[in-house]
Amino acid sequence: MAKIGERAQLTILREQPFGLFLDAGDELGEVLLPRREMPRHWQIGGVVDVFLYHDSEDRPVATLKQPKVMPGEFAYLEVLAITGVGAFLDWGLPKDLLLPFREQKERIEAGKSYVVHVHVDHASGRIVATRRLNKYLNLTPPDYKEGQEVELMLYGKTELGYKAIIEGKHSGVLFANEVFRRLRAGEKTKGYVVQARPDGKIDLSLYPPGRTRIDDLETRIEEELKQRGGFWAISDASPAEDIHKALGVSKKAFKQATGALFKKRKITIGDEGIRLAGE
Structure with missing residues (x-):
């Protein structure tokens, strides 16, 4: 079943002056693939691979493009504009991604970039972003091993050091006295698990064990x-x-x-x- 926020293989039903209508199943019905998005070669009854989201009028719409971040993921995105409903972020699609005011922890400024979590809002069915990252971090005790190499995304700074999202799931800390170079929010880098504590906290390092x-x-x-x-x-x-x-x-x-x-x-x-x- 095709769902908002996912990619799907959909059948082309018919052509209209403004694009192709695709069969998105019982839940979404017929979904438009705008003419500017149409593939060079297509045919009625053929299949196209699309991403599903909502257009500016909140109608389900399809795109051949891949967004910079999929729902369920964290990303570092630039703010393009501030409006009466919130901030709009560049996520690589024709319609910008909304970061509602209620999902902002601090004053958001146009032209700056922020680490956000992207998800499908259960109440509205729309894809939105949030700065309330802790709600979406995995609190289940991880099974990382000491010295294990992991992918990190920096998202904050404390008196102890830098907070990092580990493998897009857990949160850990790079202690300031163990960091020998400048780090910035949104930076992606490889790191290493120093210790996974019994309380669920994870100590990290930018360097593998040893010299x-x-x-x-x-x-x-x-x-x-x-x-x-x-x-x-x-x-x-x-x-x-x-x-x-x-x-x-x-x-x-x-x-x-x-x-x-x-x-x-x-x-x-x-x-x-x-x-x-x-x-």
Whole structure:
């Protein structure tokens, strides 16, 4: 049975000046595929693969296009306009996606992008977006293994670090002192499960278990030293707060990285700071 918010293989019934009418079954009846959407080659009784949604007059309509996000998924979408009913988002279809005012947690601005969840509203039958993401995150304890590689989408920041949606289902945290590069909301990246706690909370890392994260920090420190002319007034003796402010990492991670660079004879370490070897 064809449903709003899904793709379906529908039979072409007849042609009209404004497009093709498709058989969408008893629930939706005949659905229009607008002329601008018609395939180059078609025939009465033939089948077309379409996505079903509502047009600007709330009538079921078909499109050959694939939206940027399917109902049931999270996505990072740009706001095209703000109207009296809410914000309209670019999701790649002729009719923009509505983010109703009641589904907004903060002031939404045109031209900016936001992480949203897309779903079919049970009351109206329309496809809408929401910023109330927690309602659609899976709260079932996951069976992720420590060190497992996962797909992440960043969606928020807290005092602890960055919140991420894991595999489009669960929520986890990348701790700020374990992140060595700038992150932004909506960014998709690979990550790794550090710990899946009994309370359902999941600790994440951008780096696989082992040396990779320290290797990355070593590279950052070397690059910073080059930009500073070979000397940086920061060392093992510096307060942890100063190290975190400068690099966004813990003092322990900093000492591991500088110790490794020292052993490789790439830097020297003094009471006043660190220096590129030979400088």
